[in-house]
Amino acid sequence: MLKIATWNVNSLKVRLPQVLQWLADNPVDVLAVQETKMTDDKFPQAEIEAAGFHVVFSGQKTYNGVAIIARHPIEDVVKNNPLFLDEQQRLLTATVAGIRIVCAYIPNGQSLESDKYQYKLKWLDALHDYLDSERKLHTNLALLGDYNIAPEDRDVYDPAAWIGENLVSPPERAAFVRLQHLELIDAFRLFDQAEKLYSWWDYRRMGFRLNRGMRIDHILLSPPLAARCTACVIDKVPRKWEQPSDHAPVIATLSA
């Protein structure tokens, strides 16, 4: 049995104790981390390794930054998308326990009028092409991360209020569908799930207490991994801790 997870920690400097606590509490084999918000020289590699994990990372100052933490050796690491020149550190790929792990922090987009939105769509287009090449090299392929896309209205607390907005706009959702056309399957939707389950809640307006959230963190699996997947859950526990990230971890369980 293997558990793979993703968590946007919103600053690893602030959240490192919570990440280590969560890893101690949860027997996950791989954790894809987004928004480390630190340069590589500041990365807490020694602390994570001292806790018994392997780790690789690709960061920058203030924004973005991704990492892969694993209980097993990490091999064949690739930083960024070879098909997309990008100064922002948002993509990290590595092989762990025979699975090609792609950790992605997909751009937020800000608003449909923003240049950042155009960047988001271009980034998604390049991600699609990169995954199309990766899936031909690796039958066991998993894309984990903060997608900044709520795929369907049931992934949004108030769909009527969000029609056409950033995170749900048709071009973004089409990009998500295009990833699925690469035979990448949304692990969460492999199973019957309760209604109103989300992975992010706004810090403001009591978003979490009122469960005003969005499901924007996802785990997509290639067919052999989807066939092994026995569960996919969102862990709301760390969102209830003091000084939490605004995102919750998502965990997929794979049978041996």
Next chain:
DNA sequence: ATGGCGGCACAATGCCGA
């Protein structure tokens, strides 16, 4: 209608996130 929280920085207000 606006911003409301939280993290960060050539910080003491402005930016970005989602």
